[in-house]
Amino acid sequence: MLKNIFFICCVLIAQHGFSQEHPNLILTQQGVKDIKAQLGNVPLFDATLAQVKEKVDAQILKGIDVPVPKDMAGGYTHEQHKLNYLTMQEAGVLYQILGDEKYAIYVRDMLMEYAKMFPGLPRHPQERSYARGKLFWQCLNDSVWLVYTSQAYDCVYNFLSKKEVKYLEKNLFKPMADFLSIETPQYFNRIHNHSTWGNVAVGMIALVMDDEALIDRALYGIKGLKLDAGKDNDGGDIFVEGQKAGFLANLEEPFSPDGYYTEGAYYQRYAMYPFMIFGEALQNVKPEVKPFEHKNGVLLKGVDALMNLTDKDGEFFALNDSQKGMSYYTSSLVSALDIAYYYGDRDPRLLSIAQEQGRVQLDQTGLAVAMDIRDGKAKPFEKKSILLRDGADGDQGAISILRSTKNDALTLVGKNAAQGLSHGHYDKLSISLFHEGHEVLQDYGLARFVNVEQKNGGGYLKENKTWAKQTIAHNTIVQDETSHFGGKYDVGSLHHSDMYVFDVENPDVQISSAKELNAYPGTVMQRTTVMLNNASFEQPVVLDLMQVTSDKKHQFDLPFYYLGQVISTNFVYNKYDTLSTLGKDHGYQHLWKEGEGSSKTGEAALTWRSHNTFFTHTTATSEADKLIFGRIGANDPEYNLRPDPVFIVRKNTDSALFASVLETHGKYSTVSELSEGAFSSISKLSVLKSSVDYSAIQITMLNGDEFVFIMSNSDASKTKKHELNLNSKTYSWTGVSYFKKQ
């Protein structure tokens, strides 16, 4: 092996007459040396290398295919160009690590094909994007191509002749960098994950080409640019007056000080790769930029935040536009995690996730991770309740995550944050709930089949706007069948919810409370959720108090997107013989109204079963309230939506407390056919107080136990003393909330 390397070096020096500082972008010369020294002794690294080699060798056998761009996502040319950049990047790495010239030749020959084709390419024939690419239907994908290909180019740079280098840079890399930036400023000069990819693409190739002007453009955007305002395909603003641009601005704005990325976990996961890989590249080539120290180390915090934004199976919460099933097993997070481990403080909890991921990035960061796993340094990543603030300064609300302390079985996610840019949904104070990694109260996610060509070329479906973004598609209040902010992006973008309390000090009474003042002018919404452990309950329960107070009477709907099969209700309802839609607009046109009922007892309880567990949602109601059963799927001409059920509590009033308790109970086995604990333990749920200042409820259990929970809604002080008379009993306490068995 060493002899082989030596020979190649000699050849290289002979070819070029000099020994350049390549690779230096991601893999470094020292990194390659360290890797070679450890080969065969680091199981996870060795296994990854073997897999990648097998994959690339198979591609090399197939030969090079660089087709003229034509198709949408999911189509042949799209998928081929995607495969090409992935394979080139990996072939480059293999060339460096294994020293086999065939990998360099493969990269060189493919690059030559691209360089031949590129100068003659018009914008992509598919006209759907606000920023059409050349290789792909949108610049976004062209940028991804360049982010990966830059790495391949860096890895084979020393293998190429000067003539080849010049040819490639002149015909392919420099024109492509300009195309993605100054020729498409509406794409390059924004605060958006798209632009991040654009900035990083230009920055990566600039670092390889050592082009200072391009590096500057990547870091700080196109300067002095005046653009007409406009919208992208998703309805997002393309350009806002006075907006900074470039990589650092994109790092500054969408990330909160806690590392939460305002678009949500799904897009954060996608953006994390360019952020982290360019961070690594800058650290290697221009360490003076100090990318991992920027904004108090926000990139490293971002990786940590992402790990926390997952359910028990590592799948991301479906905040905003988000395809279900995406998880930290995705390759971008393998890379991000390894980089964060290496450039961060070597957090041993990350190693246990790397173990689960089962592969590492093939560079010095992945090597470090694999070696430390080998050396037994991994520690479990225990997810705890956490608040992740939103907004560049952390003052635009937050995502609150309450986790039950009992085996982390139950996780409640509250979206009390900002709009989330163009991928944001109109769902202030919405919640979602997970049990053992399964959704109990679901967030619908996006209406899109990513990369499935038959479904609008894999792009967003029109139902994403008409349904998935609308308020009624979420577990939160809808006033008068109109989405928050009227479903207007411009208005929604001006506002954010505010955290009121997040207190998880007492593991048995964890509280998150947030307010929304702007979704409906004249109406104040405050939602308090409590994760409760108490011996009276078989398992932790969730209290959910949604206090709405308005200056006039409205129809308020609070939907609960339970998943599972209805087992029973404690109230009478009527199902319809024919189905029509629940409403006309704002997403209501997509809901079939299946049935309606009301409760005469003061509370409505719905029990369902899912994944062999029972759940009961008990909500305080009056007989005038409507209890509506619905199902998604109306006005869905192409079966783009999932036909999931919903239970809606409807109140016509100016002010009300929607008070609910969600129990997890019992279990069922289809094999033993044993059914245990199929019944709720609650006999009564009453509202004792509903006002802007206080929300109070009483829970009566079947065994006679009684609990009272009171929330002070207008003073969150921990030292404030409260005294309140409810049903001729006086309650006194200190701090924001009261909870006691009576």
Added chain:
Amino acid sequence: MLKNIFFICCVLIAQHGFSQEHPNLILTQQGVKDIKAQLGNVPLFDATLAQVKEKVDAQILKGIDVPVPKDMAGGYTHEQHKLNYLTMQEAGVLYQILGDEKYAIYVRDMLMEYAKMFPGLPRHPQERSYARGKLFWQCLNDSVWLVYTSQAYDCVYNFLSKKEVKYLEKNLFKPMADFLSIETPQYFNRIHNHSTWGNVAVGMIALVMDDEALIDRALYGIKGLKLDAGKDNDGGDIFVEGQKAGFLANLEEPFSPDGYYTEGAYYQRYAMYPFMIFGEALQNVKPEVKPFEHKNGVLLKGVDALMNLTDKDGEFFALNDSQKGMSYYTSSLVSALDIAYYYGDRDPRLLSIAQEQGRVQLDQTGLAVAMDIRDGKAKPFEKKSILLRDGADGDQGAISILRSTKNDALTLVGKNAAQGLSHGHYDKLSISLFHEGHEVLQDYGLARFVNVEQKNGGGYLKENKTWAKQTIAHNTIVQDETSHFGGKYDVGSLHHSDMYVFDVENPDVQISSAKELNAYPGTVMQRTTVMLNNASFEQPVVLDLMQVTSDKKHQFDLPFYYLGQVISTNFVYNKYDTLSTLGKDHGYQHLWKEGEGSSKTGEAALTWRSHNTFFTHTTATSEADKLIFGRIGANDPEYNLRPDPVFIVRKNTDSALFASVLETHGKYSTVSELSEGAFSSISKLSVLKSSVDYSAIQITMLNGDEFVFIMSNSDASKTKKHELNLNSKTYSWTGVSYFKKQ
């Protein structure tokens, strides 16, 4: 330990002054000796023993609870009595194996409680059953109680005083045996799984009590009985004139020579425990009955058949009334498998399933299984295509199972059998399809939540009759919106489908074909299904040719209960703004009509995605055919049904070939978001011939390949020469079918 045992023996002998031949029912004295000699050296046996000990010890700590019977299934008294018999049986076994008196005391004391209560018990207060029990709402459960408790009684027999024995037999066992038989003849004297439990309950306790008259009653039924004909809760006949009864008759009639039990796998699984445990008991106490040789060893064949009636995950096909998710992991099959292994020819394939089950029966049969697993004798149970004939003589049609040879990924089940007694569905020639253990075309199964008290006490729901049993709930032909045999049990019970061909010799063209002549008088239905492997197809495909020929014009509906999300169609359809039911009766009232379309191209293709795999169903149509999209759930006032989708091909004609091809293709990952092979490979599907004598189709692939499949419908001879002119081309072949690339 040994000292301990010796001491106990001395005590026993001192107490009774004799040493009876107990245990001898399931555990034998020799068995106990063998077990004790091996304890600590047989991992699977030891592990099971430890689990059972832990469970029983916990119950003993809780104390004895024998409540006055009151509740339905799922309710407290029901579940407690169930727990009691399970615990008593296990405590008895522990007493024998571990020699600790506390187990014997526990059983004795609990038996005494039952004996005190039993004489005063009226029939159960819940009046729903045609044969109400005393401890439970139906005699069925009382019988199960007695089957288990007999074993407990046998295990502690020698521990009891003569006085206790007499007291128990006089007040509890003898009266209960009479109650279950002569006092409830409509329950005891039938051919039905209920009666099997009754027969075995009486037989087991008779063997322990050594009561010849009772043994005779158990084996041969109550003699000279005249009963008014009537129906049970499920609509099954209670008594048929001239019907034999008792254990042996129940072994004779419902089992086919292939070991298929006519009610279907779900009930066979349930019945298998009493059949096998009583088989073992007879073998131990009255070996002259030769239970395992009866009817050419049908009990042993039955266990083998059950293993074959499962999908890749070991879950049973949902033939007739069947709760999904039941599998060979259920305890009754642990027992049945161990007994079949021990008394059969020690088939090493059974050992691999026992390994999966992870536990054994705690007697000499389980010991043998565990020892042979320990000794490395297990071999894989490779499931192959198989025909399981129905009917006591094997001449009442069959269940046909076609499995793809490629990794056993695809399994097609055809129900071409008899009615299946009272749990039968009206679904002649229906099919269901599985891919990697997931349902692709589902059989709905039953409408029941077994043991979930809120759902009609865990019993059958009315939707079981109005929906689950009806023909439209299955993947088979419905004529004029009326179920097979008019949905009349009496009529259906007179008939059965007939196998025409089952030929799986060629692993690449496996054929099953069956005819149904009686479901609709005047109409002949023949369904030919082919599991096809060919290099032109990415994965094995299923050809499905349903040839209907009638003496007059009818509306024929052929539903396909696909499971998954619609990805695309190659035809235009219109979805409705309001939903109404597809029909009025025979199950149609439970289907919402969501949309309708038709195809102008001659074939309709529907692509869906499920479990990250794509499926395309292509069916030959004319423009006059209606293509209907529906969903289950109408007229379902209590959400008893699952809202699953259906695609229905409707033809108005006197004769037609419903020809379809089902492809499995591609894959999707929500983590990599890569979509591969999302498209069907078929461009055209044409019917070349549709008649009573021949069905012929042509498949044209996107790559231009053409295939022709011809089925001779009226001559199944392997040597018959056929010549047929189709589209001015002559096809000549020998045998029942022709398949060739053109």
